Amino acid sequence: MNEMENGAAIRNGTAWMDNSGEPIRAHGGWMLQEAGYFYWFGEDRTDGKKVSCYRSRDLYHWESRGAVLTLASKASPVYYRTSLALVMVDQEDNGFGQGAVIERPKVLRNERTGKYVMWMHWENGRNYSDARCAVATCDTIDGEYVYHGSFNPIGHMSRDCTVFQDSDGSAYFISAARDNADLLVYRLSDDYLSIEEHVKTLWPGQYREAPAVMKRNGIYFLVTSACTGWLPNQGAYAYSDSLTGRWSQLIPFGDTTTYDTQPAFIVPLQSQGETSYLYVGDRWDPSHYHHSSYVFLPISFPSDKELKLEWADRITIDLTTGQIEPQLTPSGLHRIKSCGTERYAAVEIGNGGNAKVGGHILSYASEAQKWMVEPAEEEGYIRIRSRTDGRCLAVKRLSDGGLLRDELFVLEGSDASGCSEWLMDDRNAESGVLIRNRTTGKVLSAGFGTEDRRNAHIHVTDEVEHDPRKGRDPQRFEILNVY
Numbered sequence: 340m341n342e343m344e345n346g347a348a349i350r351n352g353t354a355w356m357d358n359s360g361e362p363i364r365a366h367g368g369w370m371l372q373e374a375g376y377f378y379w380f381g382e383d384r385t386d387g388k389k390v391s392c393y394r395s396r397d398l399y400h401w402e403s404r405g406a407v408l409t410l411a412s413k414a415s416p417v418y419y420r421t422s423l424a425l426v427m428v429d430q431e432d433n434g435f436g437q438g439a440v441i442e443r444p445k446v447l448r449n450e451r452t453g454k455y456v457m458w459m460h461w462e463n464g465r466n467y468s469d470a471r472c473a474v475a476t477c478d479t480i481d482g483e484y485v486y487h488g489s490f491n492p493i494g495h496m497s498r499d500c501t502v503f504q505d506s507d508g509s510a511y512f513i514s515a516a517r518d519n520a521d522l523l524v525y526r527l528s529d530d531y532l533s534i535e536e537h538v539k540t541l542w543p544g545q546y547r548e549a550p551a552v553m554k555r556n557g558i559y560f561l562v563t564s565a566c567t568g569w570l571p572n573q574g575a576y577a578y579s580d581s582l583t584g585r586w587s588q589l590i591p592f593g594d595t596t597t598y599d600t601q602p603a604f605i606v607p608l609q610s611q612g613e614t615s616y617l618y619v620g621d622r623w624d625p626s627h628y629h630h631s632s633y634v635f636l637p638i639s640f641p642s643d644k645e646l647k648l649e650w651a652d653r654i655t656i657d658l659t660t661g662q663i664e665p666q667l668t669p670s671g672l673h674r675i676k677s678c679g680t681e682r683y684a685a686v687e688i689g690n691g692g693n694a695k696v697g698g699h700i701l702s703y704a705s706e707a708q709k710w711m712v713e714p715a716e717e718e719g720y721i722r723i724r725s726r727t728d729g730r731c732l733a734v735k736r737l738s739d740g741g742l743l744r745d746e747l748f749v750l751e752g753s754d755a756s757g758c759s760e761w762l763m764d765d766r767n768a769e770s771g772v773l774i775r776n777r778t779t780g781k782v783l784s785a786g787f788g789t790e791d792r793r794n795a796h797i798h799v800t801d802e803v804e805h806d807p808r809k810g811r812d813p814q815r816f817e818i819l820n821v822y
């Protein structure tokens with residue numbers, strides 16, 4: 340079933356299909372609105388395709404318009420010096436499809452020439468050493484684009500990129516240069532086909548990727564990710580009253596993984612004189628690019644210069660009112676987040692069905708991170724039951740070479756001794772609670788191992804007074820509703 344249509348809500352981070360039941364392949368993408376349609380362009384890394392296009396009237400149902408740029412696209416040079424190669428000699432399929440790698444395609448309509456102009460990131464298909472941008476054009480929005488070649492803008496590296504068309508028709512190309520250290524803003528020529536001038540260097544040395552720009556009430560906002568490859572990180576935004584003038588410092592938005600996304604683009608939705616703004620992010624799957632998904636979230640503005648992004652598992656979009664509404668129906672499930680490590684308790688089923696508990700990076704799709712919090716027999720105590728295998732967090736006492744040691748495990752059924760009963764204690768809490776075991780009095784605690792800082796381990800320890808000079812309290816947890 341198409342998860343986008345289910346219950347007329349858009350379900351974030353699930354597999355989204357087009358009208359013919361095929362996965363929507365439009366990562367690192369872009370949307371343009373024309374004649375009552377949203378056109379969604381993005382990366383398609385299947386069968387020699389480079390950029391595919393979909394269209395929709397309602398942002399739920401997407402009709403594939405096919406690949407608009409492929410290895411077989413016509414190529415023609417324009418007046419500046421470029422390389423026309425989309426395929427490299429001796430090239431093997433590297434798992435990302437053949438030929439050049441095309442990322443983050445963006446399309447603008449040039450009012451003077453009537454042409455649709457696509458800007459994108461070009462790499463040779465073997466590695467990311469070329470760092471070029473590339474340009475293609477078409478007479479219609481979703482026709483066959485003619486490829487005009489790739490180049491280094493004014494000699495600079497050019498990696499993650501976006502475009503912005505201002506209300507006066509001037510357009511800008513923004514891309515990461517100097518091995519991602521700087522974000523450069525270039526003004527495009529009047530026909531949008533070439534770079535006219537490097538007009539601004541944003542946040543030099545701060546290594547930003549995935550830029551997307553929007554304008555609201557005369558204020559420009561730029562959202563961007565940090566630079567951690569396919570892994571999500573804390574997004575940040577900045578604002579300015581002039582694209583080429585002074586920008587604010589970067590301010591964090593969303594959560595520490597931007598809800599497990601990297602910005603792709605922002606769509607302004609206009610209706611009844613009001614504009615709302617839809618954030619579109621890619622939720623990359625670093626081990627299987629083709630399992631990556633999408634997230635649509637409403638952006639809100641607490642004030643003219645503040646941008647806010649909040650998570651919602653599902654949203655609805657009403658295009659007649661322009662309302663983007665999060666669907667907040669509690670599911671009875673919870674995520675348990677360690678304040679100390681910012682990792683989420685997840686049940687890990689090992690070989691032979693053994694289970695233990697780890698602290699994982701937030702993954703909204705992961706059922707292993709969802710827990711039912713139920714009242715236990717003893718008044719005031721709770722049980723914490725895993726959604727995936729139905730077992731409860733419990734403590735067992737082991738004798739280890741004569742030493743007694745308490746171990747966290749997941750317990751089948753319930754135990755009269757109270758070893759799976761816990762007390763949530765928020766005594767003196769600035770944030771989070773202590774989760775104390777009824778039989779042993781030990782508390783849950785999270786910590787990182789020496790090597791893998793992606794995941795944390797969760798265990799039980801004696802409660803100790805926390806010294807804030809050592810960082811955040813490893814014994815504190817937040818219990819968050821899953822919607």
Ligand code: GAL
Pocket residue numbers: 367442443499548549566567568569601
């Ligand atoms: C990301 C970037 C993606 C892609 C990826 C490759 O940081 O935003 O567009 O280039 O790295 O590792």
